[in-house]
Amino acid sequence: MSLKTLVNSALKSVSAPPVQESFDPIAFDQAVMTTYSRFPLAIDRGQGCHLWDTEGREYLDFVAGIATCTLGHSHPVMVSVVSQQIQKLHHVSNLYYIPEQGALAQWLVDHSCADKVFFCNSGAEANEGAIKLARKYAHTRRGIQTPVIITAQASFHGRTLATVTATGQAKYQKHFDPLMPGFHYVPYNDLAALEGAIATLDADQPQVAAILLEPLQGEGGVRPGDRTYFQAVRQICSDRNILLILDEVQVGVGRTGQYWGYEHLGIEPDVFTLAKGLGGGIPIGATLCKDAYAVFEPGDHASTFGGNPFACGVALAVCQTLESAGLVANARHQGERLRAGLQQICDRYPQAFAEVRGWGLINGLVINPEMAFTSIDVVKAAMTAGLLIVPAGPQVVRLVPPLILSATEVQQGMEKLDCAIATLLP
């Protein structure tokens, strides 16, 4: 589609519904940088947990914009808050007080262990904020000259230089060196390895400023954190004045059937980060911390768009809807149904699948390593069967539907997935 056609159709849509035009993937790939290998599918519209492509084919959406569309598509609350907020005010900068930002911060503080919030626009930025906060705390409160942040292998924390360095996966770092100094990796859920790393790093003088972990590793293969491990990590951090930072970008805001991933682990972090589900699909990120760690002063950190009235107004409505419609409990209940359905598939094809794992509505179906197909093959077969799912590495199929998911939709999703898998097996 040419720019002119795009502009014309946007203008037309001001007074009339958008005209559906045939989509040209070749023109798309000529103009857009090839940072993604896209599936041959262009989505035109959505409603609830359902999407339609430009050819009019319907899909059940168990991707939800990669765990972002908390309320699904075209939810009445989203439609009304987006249109009301844009008519009232959308952006003014942080030179002034923004009431919507204050109200969202208050909601988050009231519903979590945090005392203070900084707003930005994405998960990577939220983690950048947490990394800067931890470094400043180490410098100013502990006199550490070269702070080190320990992160986990197979983790994912974002694509900016600091967060891609924090990410413990070489495939995301290749060709982007020199990477950021001050990071050290340990295996996830392995207490002895963590204790060993701290002993080595702090041998001469204290260096370890923070431990940054996902409560459940999302991109790394839907791997839940171990309660005993996280409780021991919490104790180590408290004993040594090391900041415990949890990356809740994918699991926070109700997805796991609890408001926050850390509730599954029976601990509270010092700092945690949010993004994906917070705005229901509208870009927003947040770095949250307890009062003791709120060391930023005016001029230390900022974001032009961060905390704007539009994103905050929408996110507040998403959070309030989550609460008033009981969607966290729904995520818990439908998640149990979904895992039971996945377990049945696992039992039906024991040679193909190793296990089902997850919390609430973030779940993974693990493919046996000796199988001839990968997660991408399952995703493609499911797409043909009318179900959208997403890989989490080559061996894990990830299901992260909207939190408004119904029991009927769980059932339909499992039927489609079963049909898809049958096409892959001899």
Ligand SMILES: *Cc1c(COP(=O)(O)O)cnc(C)c1O
């Ligand atoms: C998606 C994700 C990020 C990065 O978020 P962006 O908004 O893409 O920058 C960081 N951490 C985790 C755990 C994520 O799942």
